[in-house]
Amino acid sequence: xxxxxxxxxxxxxxxxxxxxxxxxxxxxxxxxxxxxxxxxxxxxxxxxxxxxxxxxxxxxxxxxxxxxxxxxxxxxxxxxxxxxxxxxxxxxxxxxxxxxxxxxxxxxxxxxxxxxxxxxxxxxxxxxxxxxxxxxxxxxxxxxxxxxxxxxxxxxxxxxxxxxxxxxxxxxxxxxxxxxxxxxxxxxxxxxxxxxxxxxxxxxxxxxxxxxxxxxxxxxxxxxxxxxxxxxxxxxxxxxxxxxxxxxxxxxxxxxxxxxx
Amino acid sequence: xxxxxxxxxxxxxxxxxxxxxxxxxxxxxxxxxxxxxxxxxxxxxxxxxxxxxxxxxxxxxxxxxxxxxxxxxxxxxxxxxxxxxxxxxxxxxxxxxxxxxxxxxxxxxxxxxxxxxxxxxxxxxxxxxxxxxxxxxxxxxxxxxxxxxxxxxxxxxxxxxxxxxxxxxxxxxxxxxxxxxxxxxxxxxxxxxxxxxxxxxxxxxxxxxxxxxxxxxxxxxxxxxxxxxxxxxxxxxxxxxxxxxxxxxxxxxxxxxxxxxxxxxxxxxxxxxxxxxxxxxxxxxxxxxxxxxxx
Ligand SMILES: Nc1ncnc2c1ncn2[C@@H]1O[C@H](COP(=O)(O)OP(=O)(O)OP(=O)(O)O)[C@@H](O)[C@H]1O
Ligand SMILES: [Mg+2]
Numbered sequence: 330x331x332x333x334x335x336x337x338x339x340x341x342x343x344x345x346x347x348x349x350x351x352x353x354x355x356x357x358x359x360x361x362x363x364x365x366x367x368x369x370x371x372x373x374x375x376x377x378x379x380x381x382x383x384x385x386x387x388x389x390x391x392x393x394x395x396x397x398x399x400x401x402x403x404x405x406x407x408x409x410x411x412x413x414x415x416x417x418x419x420x421x422x423x424x425x426x427x428x429x430x431x432x433x434x435x436x437x438x439x440x441x442x443x444x445x446x447x448x449x450x451x452x453x454x455x456x457x458x459x460x461x462x463x464x465x466x467x468x469x470x471x472x473x474x475x476x477x478x479x480x481x482x483x484x485x486x487x488x489x490x491x492x493x494x495x496x497x498x499x500x501x502x503x504x505x506x507x508x509x510x511x512x513x514x515x516x517x518x519x520x521x522x523x524x525x526x527x528x529x530x531x532x533x534x535x536x537x538x539x540x541x542x543x544x545x546x547x548x549x550x551x552x553x554x555x556x557x558x559x560x561x562x563x564x565x566x567x568x569x570x571x572x573x574x575x576x577x578x579x580x581x582x583x584x585x586x587x588x589x590x
Numbered sequence: 591x592x593x594x595x596x597x598x599x600x601x602x603x604x605x606x607x608x609x610x611x612x613x614x615x616x617x618x619x620x621x622x623x624x625x626x627x628x629x630x631x632x633x634x635x636x637x638x639x640x641x642x643x644x645x646x647x648x649x650x651x652x653x654x655x656x657x658x659x660x661x662x663x664x665x666x667x668x669x670x671x672x673x674x675x676x677x678x679x680x681x682x683x684x685x686x687x688x689x690x691x692x693x694x695x696x697x698x699x700x701x702x703x704x705x706x707x708x709x710x711x712x713x714x715x716x717x718x719x720x721x722x723x724x725x726x727x728x729x730x731x732x733x734x735x736x737x738x739x740x741x742x743x744x745x746x747x748x749x750x751x752x753x754x755x756x757x758x759x760x761x762x763x764x765x766x767x768x769x770x771x772x773x774x775x776x777x778x779x780x781x782x783x784x785x786x787x788x789x790x791x792x793x794x795x796x797x798x799x800x801x802x803x804x805x806x807x808x809x810x811x812x813x814x815x816x817x818x819x820x821x822x823x824x825x826x827x828x829x830x831x832x833x834x835x836x837x838x839x840x841x842x843x844x845x846x847x848x849x850x851x852x853x854x855x856x857x858x859x860x861x862x863x864x865x866x867x868x869x870x871x872x873x874x875x876x877x878x879x880x881x882x883x884x885x
Contacts, residue, residue: 487686488686492751503688506688507690509690
């Protein structure tokens with residue numbers, strides 16, 4: 330039996346188990362919800378009906394697009410600011426030493442504490458929400474990029490110097506590529522933090538997007554719809570994090586041990 | 591014969607080097623190399639033998655110009671001090687390949703630093719990949735290669751620079767015995783074609799006698815030259831069974847005796863010597879602790 334074949338069989342096995350577990354969970358959920366009442370825990374069938382309705386009338390799609398647009402704007406701004414800053418901090422020792430204390434302090438502060446200030450400065454809608462996503466995603470990216478540059482293998486730097494590399498070569502040809510896996514980790518953490526940011530913003534500011542739906546449904550006890558919104562959010566988070574992971578494997582295969590295409 | 595006005599290709603003249611070493615919360619000055627002198631002629635194959643931790647790598651870094659001596663002088667082609675550059679190609683003890691580059695790109699890396707045009711440097715890389723027996727692996731990444739293959743890349747990378755001097759730091763130490771012997775003979779063949787000057791560091795007496803024109807024997811740290819031994823075994827050495835040649839056997843036995851004497855005279859080890867285990871015995875093979883850490 331070939332290796333690939335046995336692997337395929339095993340994968341099929343894993344998916345079968347997952348499906349069985351899923352079915353059991355749904356059944357248990359149905360039983361519990363029927364005994365507790367739908368105001369406490371909606372039934373799976375009720376949630377499914379609500380999902381069909383919300384998708385059909387476009388409510389979910391529209392909310393998702395609003396949330397994603399805000400998220401994407403803030404996230405891309407964070408990336409555009411954080412990567413150059415992390416690289417500067419790593420490339421110029423003095424810049425790094427001057428900034429890293431403050432960055433770590435800001436990173437440790439709960440973002441929610443800034444919301445009143447951001448509302449005063451940027452209002453209650455798109456702009457302010459973008460700022461929240463930006464400051465949520467910025468820190469993990471800048472910190473990981475900086476760490477990546479600092480953690481470059483000193484032996485590789487020395488080898489390159491031996492081959493005649495100057496400081497500029499060392500930065501561009503060694504430090505920069507060596508920091509890519511760290512940077513990707515930062516991007517992945519940034520996605521998670523950014524999603525937390527957008528939902529938080531939609532909770533506390535104008536109730537739009539998926540966060541807005543969750544607040545609305547939650548406060549009006551529309552339990553089935555609330556479950557749909559939360560599930561969609563979970564799926565989006567998973568898909569985004571997984572995509573970054575895929576990109577990571579593609580451009581930094583040496584860190585994951587996968588074969589480069 | 592090289593240029594006539596040059597007596598030596600490499601001249602190491604009374605070199606001293608110490609490092610600060612943390613000892614608890616204090617820093618202690620640790621003498622690594624003391625008053626070390628030897629010379630290497632053009633196109634000569636010199637092997638440096640010395641116990642573990644005696645400063646062999648430090649010596650190669652000094653010769654390469656990566657670090658400067660505290661006292662004394664190192665001249666390359668009569669010029670001093672030595673500065674790192676493409677005139678010296680180093681094969682490192684722990685391969686030091688770029689994990690994000692494939693075999694060809696790794697071999698071409700020093701050429702890229704020197705600004706050689708992409709087409710030219712890739713052609714050159716291909717040529718040297720072939721020379722060291724990496725055909726079929728040109729597009730593999732270091733983490734996909736065995737240790738032996740990785741060190742071939744390290745060797746090809748140094749050779750492709752077309753250096754005047756090849757500095758090799760226990761390049762085969764982490765390979766298993768068979769691959770190691772193959773690589774040794776291949777190196778001899780390549781050297782006989784290219785005729786560069788080679789300074790080769792090793793723990794292994796067999797490797798030293800097999801390869802060398804001359805052996806420079808170092809003592810325990812702080813290392814000084816204990817003896818320089820000419821090896822006049824006929825070349826080329828891959829055409830006959832060197833290891834059963836009577837000269838080989840007697841030289842190896844002599845070296846072995848000298849090293850045992852060195853170990854038996856601990857006054858050569860100063861009080862500074864604070865390492866937990868003293869292991870100046872020449873080891874035939876080393877544990878693979880010098881494997882690259884690519885993950
Ligand atoms: N940059 C440094 N700072 C402090 N100590 C150092 C430094 N480089 C080397 N040493 C010390 O100098 C001694 C000699 O090191 P070196 O690597 O030159 O030995 P070696 O002969 O190459 O050893 P091995 O046979 O294990 O490769 C060691 O004790 C090492 O810890
Ligand atoms: Mg060494």
